[in-house]
Amino acid sequence: xxxxxxxxxxxxxxxxxxxxxxxxxxxxxxxxxxxxxxxxxxxxxxxxxxxxxxxxxxxxxxxxxxxxxxxxxxxxxxxxxxxxxxxxxxxxxxxxxxxxxxxxxxxxxxxxxxxxxxxxxxxxxxxxxxxxxxxxxxxxxxxxxxxxxxxxxxxxxxxxxxxxxxxxxxxxxxxxxxxxxxxxxxxxxxxxxxxxxxxxxxxxxxxxxxxxxxxxxxxxxxxxxxxxxxxxxxxxxxxxxxxxxxxxxxxxxxxxxxxxxxxxxxxxxxxxxxxxxxxxxxxxxxxxxxxxxxxxxxxxxxxxxxxxxxxxxxxxxxxxxxxxxxxxxxxxxxxxxxxx
Ligand code: KG4
Ligand code: ZN
Numbered sequence: 001x002x003x004x005x006x007x008x009x010x011x012x013x014x015x016x017x018x019x020x021x022x023x024x025x026x027x028x029x030x031x032x033x034x035x036x037x038x039x040x041x042x043x044x045x046x047x048x049x050x051x052x053x054x055x056x057x058x059x060x061x062x063x064x065x066x067x068x069x070x071x072x073x074x075x076x077x078x079x080x081x082x083x084x085x086x087x088x089x090x091x092x093x094x095x096x097x098x099x100x101x102x103x104x105x106x107x108x109x110x111x112x113x114x115x116x117x118x119x120x121x122x123x124x125x126x127x128x129x130x131x132x133x134x135x136x137x138x139x140x141x142x143x144x145x146x147x148x149x150x151x152x153x154x155x156x157x158x159x160x161x162x163x164x165x166x167x168x169x170x171x172x173x174x175x176x177x178x179x180x181x182x183x184x185x186x187x188x189x190x191x192x193x194x195x196x197x198x199x200x201x202x203x204x205x206x207x208x209x210x211x212x213x214x215x216x217x218x219x220x221x222x223x224x225x226x227x228x229x230x231x232x233x234x235x236x237x238x239x240x241x242x243x244x245x246x247x248x249x250x251x252x253x254x255x256x257x258x259x260x261x262x263x264x265x266x267x268x269x270x271x272x273x274x275x276x277x278x279x280x281x282x283x284x285x286x287x288x289x290x291x292x293x294x295x296x297x298x299x300x301x302x303x304x305x306x307x308x309x310x311x312x313x314x315x316x317x318x319x320x321x322x323x324x325x326x327x328x329x330x331x332x333x334x335x336x337x338x339x340x
Contacts, residue, residue, distance in 0.1 A: 003023055004023055004024075004077045004078075004315060004318055005020055005022055005069075005071060005075055005076050006024075006076065006077060006078045006079075006311040006314050006318065007019070007020055007062070007065065007066070007076050007101075007311060008080045008081070008112070008117075008307040008308060008310030008311025009058075009062065009079070009080065009081040009082070009094045009097065009098050009307055010082045010094065010114075010117065010306060010307045011058065011086075011090050011094030012084070012085070012090055012091050012094070012305065013045060013050065013086055013090060013140065013141075013305060014035040014039055014053075014090075014305075015032055015034050015035065015304070015305040016032075016033040016035070016053065016054045016057045016058050016061050016093075017030075017031060017033065017061065017305060017307040017310075018031050018058075018062040018065035018307040019031065019065055019306060019307035019308035019310070019311050020066065020068075020071055020076075020311065021308050021311035021312050021315070023315060024120070024123055024124075024311075024312045024314075024315025025127055025312065025315075027124060027308050028068070028070070028071065029064075029065045029066070029068035029069035030065070030301070030308040031064045031065045031068065031307065032301075032306050032307070033057050033060075033061050035050060036180075038053060040179065040180050040181075043179065043180050044170065044180055045087070047089055047090065048089060050089065050090045051089030051090050051093055054093035054094065055093055058093060062097070062101070065307065073107070074105070076105065077107070077108070078102075078107055078108045078109070078110050078314060078323075079102040079107050079108070080110040080112050080311050080313070080314030080317075081095055081097075081098035081099075081109070081110075081111065081112065081310065081328075082094055082112050082114045082117060083095050083111040083112065083324075083328060083330055083331055084114065084330060084331035084333070084334030085115075085141065085142075085331065085332055085333055085334045085335075086141070086330075086332060087332065088330055088332040091330035091332060095111075095329065095330045099326050099328060102326075103326060108318070108323045109323060109324045109325070109328060110314040110317045110318060110323060111324040111328050112310045112314050112317070113334060113336065113338075114305075114310075114334075115137055115139075115142055115144065115336050116152065116154075116313045116336070117310045117312070118137050118139065118272045118309060119135050119137065119148060119154075119269070119313070120309050120310075120315075121271055121298035121302040121303065121306070121308070121309035121312065122135070122296050122298050123312055124298065124308060124309070124312050125296075125298045125302060126269075126296040126297075126298075129267070129296050131148045131149060131150045131153070132147065132149050132150070132267070133148050133265060133267035133296070134146070134147055134259055134260055134263060134265045134267070134268050134269070135148050135268070135269040136252060136256050136268075136269075136271070136275075137272045137275075138165040138166065138252065138270065138271075138272045138273070138274035138280070139164060139165075139166050139272030139273045140164060140167055140170065140183075140273055141164050141166070142159075142160075142164050142272065143159060143160035143164045143165045143212050143252075144156060144158070144160075144336060145157045145158035145159070145210050145212075147259075148269075151316035152313075152316050152320070152322075154337045155337075156336060156337065157210045157259050157263075158208070158209075158210025158212065158255055158259065159211060159212070160211070160212040160213065160214060161205060161212065161213045162213050162214060162215040163213075163214040163215045163218060164214070165212070165214060165248055165252065165274045166273050166274045167214070168214035168215075168217060168218050168248065169183040169186050169248070169274065170182035170183065172186065172218060172240075172241075172244050173185050173186050175222055176189075176225065176235065176237050176241065177237065178237070183273060183274060183276075183277065184276075186241045186244065187245070187276075187277050187278055187279070189237060189238050189241040189242075190238065190241040190242040190244075190245045190279065191242075191278075192238040192242075193236065193237075193238030193240070193241050193242030193243070194238075194242055195242040195243055195245065195246035195279075196243070196246070197236065197239035197240075197243050198224060198240065199243070200217055200221060200244055200246075200247040201216055201220050202247055202250050202251050202254070203216050203217060204251075209255065209258055210258065210259050211255075212251060212252070214248065217247050217248070221240065221244050224240070245277070245279050248280075249277075249279050249280050249283045252280060252284075253280070253283045253284055253287050256268065256287070257287050257291065260288075260291065260293055261291070265293065266293055266294060267293065267294045267296065268284070268288050268293050268294070268296070269296040270284055270296075271297075271303065272303060273303055273304045273305070275297055275303040276300035276303035276304060284297070
């Protein structure tokens with residue numbers, strides 16, 4: 001078969017993104033228009049504002065992605081879009097626009113699960129990676145440990161029982177006055193702190209060794225901050241950031257390695273916004289090296305939301321001839337492994 005070019009569109013949260021990817025692995029363009037500056041003043045993403053911003057820029061973002069790829073619509077093999085999970089308004093902007101493009105250009109439409117997109121980001125930066133492998137997906141909305149048995153085939157091994165890892169980062173960052181988005185700010189602040197300064201809890205779920213829980217850790221940080229306030233002690237923000245991060249990383253790496261041992265897996269990948277965290281990347285790399293497990297991670301720009309990962313995941317649907325029609329709708333609470 002000749003080369004397959006796919007346009008991928010992503011608008012599930014606060015990034016309007018479009019990319020053209022060749023054969024699921026080679027980026028021709030990857031345009032990301034972030035709304036972070038707009039939402040920073042509110043301390044988090046405001047869904048209604050996010051929807052409006054997506055509408056304002058999506059046409060230019062797609063146009064720019066085609067221009068940078070040096071391709072016209074007729075050379076595309078498919079239009080792919082994230083249809084869930086995510087914020088319903090933002091998702092609808094991408095889904096509606098992708099449907100219009102597919103109809104107007106007479107191209108197949110491919111509906112992509114956002115988390116499948118995060119996993120597929122690994123195929124772009126690790127050309128040799130093929131299933132089966134285990135993958136830890138850690139983002140603002142999700143914390144999943146999955147066994148990727150084949151392209152587009154997943155078995156969920158563990159998940160968070162409450163907050164997602166990125167959500168915990170964002171909430172703790174707000175509490176220690178670092179603001180939004182919390183993940184990158186804590187990552188940076190922690191570099192100047194002592195990860196052993198404060199011992200925060202590492203939650204383990206009874207009976208389910210691969211599940212996660214971060215709300216207790218978040219409460220513990222809040223209690224620590226309150227007790228410092230009551231005693232009139234100044235808080236060392238860098239120490240709190242480093243100690244909180246150490247607790248998150250310990251649990252993520254611990255459960256991941258338990259799963260790798262149980263499944264006898266020799267390949268382990270990470271994905272999602274939190275996968276760009278420097279401490280997590282380092283700890284995971286070391287833990288995998290100790291066990292002679294191949295470690296895979298996307299470059300930081302492909303960890304956070306982007307269109308290339310959507311086009312990358314869609315390639316395997318194109319190969320299977322798995323297309324959507326114009327009745328495609330946004331599904332805000334779409335589960336992993338569920339196809340609608
Ligand atoms: O994957 P993503 O862009 O969007 C979702 O699908 O949720 O992930 C965003 C999340 C946010 O919670 C953000 O704080 C976190 O990823 N994040 C990080 C880092 N960069 C982004 N968390 C920790 N360290 C980072 N360097
Ligand atoms: Zn995401």
